[in-house]
Amino acid sequence: MGLSEKLQWIADSVSFLIPEFVLILGMLILLMTGLRIRKNTNVFAILAISVFVIAGFVTVMHWPARPVALFNGMLRTDDFSSYLKLLFLIGGILTVCMTFFEKEKFRSEYFVLLTTIVAGAHFLVMSMNFVTLLISLELISISSYLLVGFGFTKQSSEGSLKYFLFGSVATAVMIYGMSLFYGLAGTLDFSSNGFVGKLIQTPSPLFFIAGCMVLAGFLFKISAAPFHIWAPDVYQSAPVSVVAFLSVVPKLAGVGALVKFILAINLFGQSSFDWQWVIAAIAILSITIGNFSALWQNDAKRMMAYSSIAQSGFLLVGVAAFTQEGLHFLLFYASIFLIMNFLVFVILQQFETGYGITAISELAGLGKNAQIPAVLIVIGLVSLTGLPPTGGFTAKLFIFTSLWDSYVQSGKTIILVLFLVGLVNTVVALFFYLKIPYYLFIKPRISDSTISLKIPSFSLILQALLAMLVLLLFFQPDLLMGWINRINFVL
Secondary structure (H helix, E strand, O other), X not given: OOHHHHHHHHHHHHHHHHHHHHHHHHHHHHHHHHHHOOOOOOHXXXXXXXXXXXXXXXXXXXXXXXXXXXXXXXXXXXXXXXXXXXXXXXXHHHHHHHHOOOOOOOOHHHHHHHHHHHHHHHHHHHEOOHHHHHHHHHHHHHHHHHHHHHHOOHHHHHHHHHHHHHHHHHHHHHHHHHHHHHHHHOOOOOOOHHHXXXXXXXXXXXXXXXXXXXXXXXXXXXXXXXXXXXHHHHHHHOOHHHHHHHOOHHHHHXXXXXXXXXXXXXHHHOOOOOHHHHHHHHHHHHHHHHHHHHOOOOEHHHHHHHHHHHHHHHHHHHHHOOOHHHHHHHHHHHHHHHHHHHHHHXXXXXXXXXXXXXXXXXXXXXXXXXXXXXXXXXXXXXXHHOOOOOHHHHHHHHHHHHHHHHHHHHOOHHHHHHHHHHHHHHHHHHHHHOHHHHHHHHOOOOOOOOOOOOOOHHHHHHHHHHHHHHHXXXXXXXXXXXXXXXXXXXX
16 A cells, blocks of 8 residues: 555545544633633533534534444444444533532633543544553543542542542553453454454463453443442542543443453454353442442432442443344443433532532432422432333343343353342342432421522423433333444444
């Protein structure tokens, strides 16, 4: 290939990254605007929303008709990654909307970091090479460490430091695993025929060790057990908008990249190691630890941290099915998870900023003072539990259906165990998710004083919109599934 052909090929690759260039340009505009406007205003939030909306519009307009390899296969754009990109952008928009309700306005750096994480998530789900995968992960991680400290308190600084220390160790382990893969396969492109062929021809125990080390980095990013220890302290100390964002966008980006990595090291079903067993075991561990740990929590954000760990396990159920249908249902679950998680966090933010309440026990009797948010948060929590008539029920029904089909086809005991553990833990989740409605509507206030809360109209509209979507996707799941079913995942 001559120089002119190479340059033309690079130019063609760049043309597929327009949404990412919009985000990068948005980062620069936010940064320069912050240098000119020193005071904290809503201008930065409006700019950030505009950037996300434009990037989303461009993503839809340039929807790939087929998978396209970019930059010699280091990145790949396809409809699977494009769908996840839209979820990241929606998560970014909802997070910026939440900043309008924070007690203090954030400076431009906050929105630059949000945009950086979304851009990193875009590149992560497109990565087909260990180099781009690692760079994308670190782009997300470093920005996340800084975001956690935006509470500007001693507690948030401690949470940021713990997050950084755990993340550094996880990254080091991941890099070592990647180096082992390079030594075994002789390539960093984990989707190439050379990578798969070499590992099939020369099976080695180091293959399993390398896979587990790289997997550890992904599990840290999606806060799945046993690499979940950082999550409760970080969630408790960070601003609510940051917690809502970190609980969804980096998690879904990590799951999207994990799907590609697991299918690659499964070697098209020819791996000498049962990676389906490994993923199923991790899902069982995450669901169980997350749900049972959440039972004992009194702080609402800390409870949602353990909820997030359990939800990571349910997302991994779609991966553990190892079927095209399982991946489709995983995308549906990811969409519902984004909506219902933000619904709960938006309302928790109102209780924290309006009442100064973070403990669940302090919510006693407040259902009478804030009827609409109290009813809407019940909808969100019921959906997280997986009960009708909410989209959370439909999402769990779908992924467990794919899991049962996988068990029928494979007959593996671990898949049946995961199926049963998931059902049992759905019942366990009732006891902590419905703890908040119990205090809101049933538990009386100990204090005789009455509290009044003036909720901004925009916040109520946002809460109502998210709740309507949660209910609508129970009655009309085909609104999403009709689109998702057209996605063809090809490694």
